Amino acid sequence: MYEVELKVRAGHDAVRRRLDEQDAEPVDAVGQTDVYYDAPHRDFAATDEALRIRQEVPLDEVEGDDAGFDWPAGEGTTMVTYKGPLVDDRSKTREEFETAVADRDAMEGLLDGLGFEPAATVRKRRRRFALSGYTVTLDEVAGLGEFVEVETEVESDDIEDARDGAVAVLESLGLDSADGIRTSYLGLLLDS
Amino acid sequence: MYEVELKVRAGHDAVRRRLDEQDAEPVDAVGQTDVYYDAPHRDFAATDEALRIRQEVPLDEVEGDDAGFDWPAGEGTTMVTYKGPLVDDRSKTREEFETAVADRDAMEGLLDGLGFEPAATVRKRRRRFALSGYTVTLDEVAGLGEFVEVETEVESDDIEDARDGAVAVLESLGLDSADGIRTSYLGLLLDS
Numbered sequence: 169m170y171e172v173e174l175k176v177r178a179g180h181d182a183v184r185r186r187l188d189e190q191d192a193e194p195v196d197a198v199g200q201t202d203v204y205y206d207a208p209h210r211d212f213a214a215t216d217e218a219l220r221i222r223q224e225v226p227l228d229e230v231e232g233d234d235a236g237f238d239w240p241a242g243e244g245t246t247m248v249t250y251k252g253p254l255v256d257d258r259s260k261t262r263e264e265f266e267t268a269v270a271d272r273d274a275m276e277g278l279l280d281g282l283g284f285e286p287a288a289t290v291r292k293r294r295r296r297f298a299l300s301g302y303t304v305t306l307d308e309v310a311g312l313g314e315f316v317e318v319e320t321e322v323e324s325d326d327i328e329d330a331r332d333g334a335v336a337v338l339e340s341l342g343l344d345s346a347d348g349i350r351t352s353y354l355g356l357l358l359d360s
Numbered sequence: 361m362y363e364v365e366l367k368v369r370a371g372h373d374a375v376r377r378r379l380d381e382q383d384a385e386p387v388d389a390v391g392q393t394d395v396y397y398d399a400p401h402r403d404f405a406a407t408d409e410a411l412r413i414r415q416e417v418p419l420d421e422v423e424g425d426d427a428g429f430d431w432p433a434g435e436g437t438t439m440v441t442y443k444g445p446l447v448d449d450r451s452k453t454r455e456e457f458e459t460a461v462a463d464r465d466a467m468e469g470l471l472d473g474l475g476f477e478p479a480a481t482v483r484k485r486r487r488r489f490a491l492s493g494y495t496v497t498l499d500e501v502a503g504l505g506e507f508v509e510v511e512t513e514v515e516s517d518d519i520e521d522a523r524d525g526a527v528a529v530l531e532s533l534g535l536d537s538a539d540g541i542r543t544s545y546l547g548l549l550l551d552s
Contacts, residue, residue, distance in 0.1 A: 207474070208401050209400050209401030209475065210475075217473070219470075219474065248461075248467075248470065249470075250469070250470040250473045250474060252473050263469075263473070265466045265467075265469035265470040265473060266463075266466055266470075267461045267462050267463035267464075267466035267467050267470070268461070268462035268463070269440075269459045269460070269461050270459050270460035270461070270462075271458075271459035271460070272459075274457045274458055274459035275440075275457075275459050277442070277457035278411075278440065278441075278442035278457040278458075278459070281409070281442045281455070281457060282399070282409075282411065283401065283402075
């Protein structure tokens with residue numbers, strides 16, 4: 169499966185009104201702490217790959233809606249994710265593998281033993297909505313501000329159609345795909 | 361924590377009688393299929409590290425005691441393990457990190473994306489017993505035969521004492537630590 173994703177920088181208040189008008193369905197609201205790794209044998213910044221350990225905590229379990237970007241270590245679930253190089257540069261399409269892991273410390277030790285090193289941490293509050301077969305994600309990113317993503321997962325044959333659909337969903341939210349940001353939050357933070 | 365382990369090649373019938381005489385406690389009986397990986401940036405055979413994805417199936421859930429070495433893919437649990445270089449060559453002591461993962465296919469995809477490649481597969485039927493604070497493991501390894509391991513996990517200060525204790529347990533089973541095999545099953549299979 170390939171992830172097709174469009175992302176723009178946009179204030180959330182206007183977008184949430186448009187989501188309400190279209191009866192978008194709230195999916196969840198989570199806090200995420202993502203630790204990105206450098207590889208010992210490749211320059212991920214050059215190859216545009218990523219390796220990440222993510223801690224995800226339901227926001228309603230951590231001090232309610234005003235929790236900021238800090239949540240207790242060890243809370244929630246841990247996932248490890250590899251994102252391959254871009255397949256379609258316009259839509260940020262790439263191959264992705266992700267699995268939950270039971271023991272975060274062990275996964276960190278494994279990566280450390282293999283020579284992978286923590287490079288940067290991204291913290292965000294993420295609210296997801298379902299709309300027209302897409303996931304609309306409202307992200308508040310620590311140190312960066314507010315963003316909106318429209319994404320879906322498809323087989324390789326359907327990438328072009330999925331991208332057209334994502335553009336339409338973005339426009340229905342009053343946003344313009346011409347403002348699309350292809351740089352990851354990690355990249356934006358490293359550039360800032 | 362460090363794993364202290366002694367392994368000898370030994371038929372199981374006599375050892376099981378000695379285990380019974382000492383009231384060793386049966387812990388579990390599992391089938392394991394281990395896929396070992398080569399690294400893109402290191403020669404694990406030279407550094408004596410290992411990276412492994414293990415499928416573990418309780419033997420009583422797969423056709424009883426006579427199941428051979430084949431069990432259905434997707435059954436049981438999946439773990440990913442990194443074993444660091446030897447710290448103490450005599451006792452095969454090394455640092456080890458292991459965690460369960462929810463999605464085996466995703467972990468395989470992640471390792472493949474990072475350039476790690478499956479190198480060899482080891483299948484075995486493993487019966488574990490608890491005796492005198494150690495784990496005694498009776499392994500039938502496909503293509504290799506029967507082995508007995510005595511092992512425990514300790515802090516780094518306690519490695520020498522733990523090794524002495526493992527020698528004593530091995531002797532109580534009628535086995536001789538001078539017959540100790542330092543080569544892993546993977547190494548024995550690759551050499552055979």
